[in-house]
Amino acid sequence: MSTVLPQDESRQIAPPPAAQPADSSGDPSARSSTLPPTKPPRQAPSGDFESLRVLPARQPGRWVATAAVAVLLAMALSSLVTNPRWEWDVVAQYLVWPSIVDGLWGTLRLTAAAAAVGFGLGTVLALMRLSRSPLLQSVSWGYTWVFRSVPLILQLLLWYNLAYLYPTLSLGIPFGPELLSFGTLDVIDKFGAAVLGLGLSQAAYSAEIVRAGILGVDQGQHEAAAALGIPRARQSARIVLPQAMRTIVPTSVNEIIGLVKGTSIVYVLAYGELFYTVTVIYGRNQRVVPLLMVAAIWYLVITTVLTVAQFYVERHYAKGAVRTLPxxxxxxxxxxxxxxxxxxxxxxxxxxxxxxxxxxxxxxxxxxxxxxxxxxxxxx
Amino acid sequence: MTVVETTTQASGAPTQGHLAVHGVHKSYGTLEVLRGIDLEVRPGEVTVILGPSGSGKSTLLRVINHLEKVDRGFVALDGELIGYARRRTPTGEVLRELKEKEILVQRTSIGFVFQNFNLFGHLTVLENIVEAPVSAQKRRRSEVEAQARELLERVGLADKADARPRQLSGGQQQRVAIARALATRPRLLLFDEPTSALDPELVGDVLDVIKDLARTGTTMIVVTHEVGFARELADTVVFMDDGRIVEQGPPSQVLDAPREDRTRTFLQKVL
Structure with a gap:
């Protein structure tokens, strides 16, 4: 029995007794040999199974598929390397070019501001929609209806032209005297218009995401919070929303990634974000493909960072929902x-x-x- | 002992936790679930409600702490109406509906233990217990935490303060839920089938905790199918069917010598 040495492809159901370290002077904490090798095997119908080798199942189809994909992958990679028209040297040159970095910063700023507006307002809209006031419900519903219906590019241009509709904006008492007044163009510049357009339309989508998350929280949780007399605002902030986050986070990160790339639409306002900067540069030097690759690489980096962040945020909100965290x-x-x-x-x-x-x-x-x-x- | 100090006077005779339910009707749509309920629970008493499913037992409990509004009738705890306030107006006295905020304050004097525990899964056991006293009653966190640890000790879970509900067994979760309900120092405790969601072998632990509370003079209403529990601890057994109270009285009467046929047939099935 002990002469059957395990080969590469073979596995043994039970390690033969002779293969066990015989000397007790070996590492005491090695949790070795918890198997009872001395116990005679239970009488199996056709005899002693334990001494037989186990061969892994053969998977020829899997091998063929793996090989085919590997070849395709190698072809794609080699064309990226060997085709000189990719001009990787130009890509490398422009990757951290000052104006590109400025554009990248513009994209990040825009994403952050629009996400803050979008999810802040979205949460408020979701709570309005779930409130018991018919007016609040209707306003929230109407907002979502309007802002989901109008294309983003149209909204951006509209906000940028707000000064045409309202040359001045003022703070004051409704239907009463004005207290403060400023020129619309001073308040809503390109950045302002972009944040408004992206943020307000994002709010319509986030509202539905947050609402779905809240609806997904077990009714018993709402009831228990109410039965304990916990104040309403605290019920939302402490009991319901943290549990809703588990479903809100994955879709929200999706939305934020969409927003990162959505900022490229803002080039219609000639705002200096990443994509607009790239188009300006290739308009001047005609290196279209390498500069598009520069932008692509940076979008890839941003998305990667967000995806990693998503993992940890999800893990945070999984506490209590799973017994052991991944x-x-x-x-x-x-x-x-x-x-x-x-x-x-x-x-x-x-x-x-x-x-x-x-x-x-x-x-x-x-x-x-x-x-x-x-x-x-x-x-x- | 530590918990019921507020509800039990030093002399031993509890003076708080007097519940009066009068002529309560409640419908869901066209279905009338409660058809005129009258019930009185005196301070320190244990009332057990028995009855087939669909008889309105759970709805009655939910009406008592105003999780459901009544259509007619009223509920009063220690003379204070639940969900309404008496107001004098030039045209005479009226009942004004309370704002949700005021109802939430009233609920802190009524503890509710759910069939499915409904512990907050994302919070630790200690956080579950501390939440309401701190946020609803504005009590000092350090004081509440000390009380919460005493409560946990009392339900036999002192070592689980930092666990999360899903890491506990059903019986342990229900005992935490009881501790959570006690933390606001309620004058009345409501149990809605507290052992129905538990494995048979875990029921005993939870019942022991409830028995312990009953013996220390906590006023409570327990909806349950545990007839043995009713026989042992109830001061009053209430049998409900079809939205009405069919029969009520001491266990020796309702359980052992029921006057109504309906009660008798139900008990034959359960026992």
Missing amino acids: PTPVQKVRWSVQIAWSRVSGKPLPPSIPPAYAVRALPQRGHLTRTGRAHVGGAR
């Missing part, structure tokens, strides 16, 4: 390194590694490893 990428990397080191050095694993990962440290992985009965640690 591991962060940092934790996964740390555990993998610790496991690899344990396999190389034969040292025991630190106890902080959850069992689902610790299984990877096994020298042989068979289906018994999934039952958790197998030993864990460098039992070489």
Whole structure:
């Protein structure tokens, strides 16, 4: 039995007793040999299964598909590298060009301001829609109706031309005297018009996202908060919204990513965000493709950062909704390194590694490893 | 002992928690769920409501703390109307509906324990208990936290203060929910089928906590299917069917010698 040495492709249901470290002077904390090798196998119908090798199932289709995709991927990459018309040197030259960085800053500023307006107003609209006042409900409904109906580009131009409709804006008592007055163009410049256009239309969409999140919170939570006498505003802020965030966050990040790219529409106002800057530069030097690539790379970077942020925000709001939080990428990397080191050095694993990962440290992985009965640690 | 100090006078005779329900009617659409309920609960008494599902038991509890508005009739706790205020106007006395804010204040004197616990999943056990006393009653957080830990000890969960509800068993969650309901120092406690969502082996722990409360003189109304619990602890057993109170009285009468046929057939099925 012990002469059957495990080969690459073979797995053994149970490690043969002779393969176990015989000396007890070995690492005491290596949780080795929790299997009872001395116990005679239960009488199976056709005899002794435990000494048989396990061969993994063959997956020829998977291999063919993998190979095909790998070839296509290699072709795409090689064309990116070998085709000189991509002009990667020009891309590199312009990637951190001062005016490009300014444009990037413009995009970020615009996104942040529009997202703040959009989600701030959106939350208010959602709460209005769910309030018991018919007027508040109708106003919220009407707002969403109007701002979802009118195309964004039209709204942007409209806001930019607000000075034509109302040359001055003033603060005062409704239907009464004016207290303060300013020129519309001084208040709503290109940036202002862009933030208004993007933010107000975003609010219409965010309102629905927030409302969906609130509706998704179990009715019992609202009832319990009411039964305890918690004040209404506090019910929303402390009990309902934090739980609604679990469904609000994924869609909201979607929306914010859309907003990042949506800011490129603002080039119609000639506001110096990333896309407008790029078009201005390639209009002058005719290097259209490399400059578009510069913009694409920066949009990719922003989206990446947002996606990473999304993971951590979601994880934060998952507290209490799941029993164990999913591991962060940092934790996964740390555990993998610790496991690899344990396999190389034969040292025991630190106890902080959850069992689902610790299984990877096994020298042989068979289906018994999934039952958790197998030993864990460098039992070489 | 620590909790019921406010509801029990030093002499031992509780003076708070007197509930009066008079002529309460309640309909959902065309369905009349409560058809004229009269009920009196004296301070320190335990009232158990039995009855088949759909008989209006839960609705009655929800009407008492004004989670549902009544169509007719009134509910008063210690002489104070729930949901309305008496006002003198030039044309005579009227009942003015209270604002939601005022109703929320009234609810802090009525504790409610739900069938499905309804603990706030994103908050820890301690935060669940501390929330209402701090935000609704404006009490000092440090004082409330100390009280919350005492309550947790009392329900046997002192070590779970920092756990989140989903990490607890159903029985443990319900005991936390009881501690949460007690934290506002209510004059009346309402239990809506507190053990129906629990595994049979977990029911005992929760019932023990409720029994302990009953013995210390907390006024409570318990909707339950646990007839044994009713027999052991109730001062009054109320049997409801079809939106009406069919029969009420001490357990020895209602459970052992029911006067009404309807009560008898129900008890035969349950026992």
